[in-house]
Amino acid sequence: MKLKFGLVAAAVLSLMNAATAEEKVLNLYSARHYQTDEALYSNFTQQTGIKINRIEGKEEELLERLKNEGANSPADVFLTVDAARLAKAHELSLFAPVASKTLETRIPAHLRTEDWFSFSTRARVIVFNKTQLKAEDVQNYADLANPKLKGKLCSRSGSHPYNLSLMASIIAHQGEAKAEEVARGMVANFARAPKGGDTDQIKAVAAGECGVTISNTYYVARLLRSTKPEEIKLMEKVGIVWPDQNGSGAHINVSGGGMLKNAPNKAAAVKFLEYLASDQAQRYFADGNNEWPVVESVKVANPALESMGKFKADKLPVKNLAMYQTKAQIIFDRAGFK
Structure with missing residues (x-):
């Protein structure tokens, strides 16, 4: 279900909180607006059975929304572009630390922090x-x-x-x-x-x-x-x-995201972040905006990027x-x- 940012807040909260079964729903706030992300999300649902409810908006709007929602926020994961914007979410204490061997192994140390991760560069x-x-x-x-x-x-x-x-x-x-x-x-x-x-x-x-x-x-x-x-x-x-x-x-700058401190579906949030580091998702994530994967073993065939050497x-x-x-x-x- 793709929910646009301008929907009435109460209606959105109602829809997001309707599905409460553990690991059956993921509530995503995203400042990414790329067509290939549709396949990225649908493949995650096919693989895990976890449905993604999505709100899209500009970075500043989403950060303000998360601040205002506080402990009552239904959001599990926040995705955006640029390290400065990810760091802003960290400064606002919106992210929660994530312990994941998958993320630690696949994402180079200089492209992650204790509570947010880069997924393309x-x-x-x-x-x-x-x-x-x-x-x-x-x-x-x-x-x-x-x-x-x-x-x-x-x-x-x-x-x-x-x-x-x-x-x-x-x-x-x-x-x-x-x-x-x-x-x-x-x-x-x-x-x-x-x-x-x-x-x-x-x-x-x-x-x-x-x-x-x-x-x-x-x-x-x-x-x-x-x-x-x-x-x-x-x-x-x-x-x-x-x-x-x-x-x-x-x-180098990045696109990335992290699990939110008040996430009601934390297990699903970690699964989603780990999925974004998978080979398949890395290709979708990077190709959505003509970028490079962060997982070094993943190769993306992009003639325009390759032509730059x-x-x-x-x-x-x-x-x-x-x-x-x-x-x-x-x-x-x-x-x-x-």
Whole structure:
């Protein structure tokens, strides 16, 4: 049963609490909105007999809902994207620790915490206009602050979690002083004020409005997989660089989730999280948004991702991204990265 976020709360609670048999129902709050997730959930029900009741909404709305519901919440599992948002749920004490040999064995240590787990990864890459720049001009994130790129950088808002997580990783690896130097250099290189999303930045680079940007890989992959003639031509004009390959590696972020502290169906919640780490679910979970599985033995055939080539990924623990989020925002604010 797929329940939309806008339904009357009382009706939703009634429906979710109607099925009380142990391990026969799972109440899921999800900020993921990908078509392939339908197969992900139906396969879980087929394998376990556990029915999934689902509420979808924006991350902030779901977190606020969980806070307001408190101990009376019917939700068992919360799924979302970006380590910062998962960490927010942790900070609000919404998650419960999960002890699972399956999750510990299959999910690498740097991609999990004591109470939430990553189930797919994405990287933040540099995208440049081939007529304005060469790949060797932008080999590292710090190169985006090089004065020779003055008037060439486009970006989405500095307050967006994707950019905050990237800046948090720079703080973790290189310290606050270097991070602020990079942030100030990027602001000095702006072709225009930050606006739009990652896809907008890629299109602006292709159009020559700016020479370079940063983007999550799934936005690049979507455009590479497009059959629209205008988008095929657009991607012929840009090049992709995996940053920091001689250093810490390309910045990685995640999709993930955890069991909620007040979950009424805890056994079902653990089964579901373990299912998301299975080979079959990993393929669905990653392919739903052109991402990579976290289970290293699982291979996904995605021509767009493969066309970007192999790369060295940053192994910074995901919890460290959350640790430096506040400092990242302060640095962006001081630098004028709005």
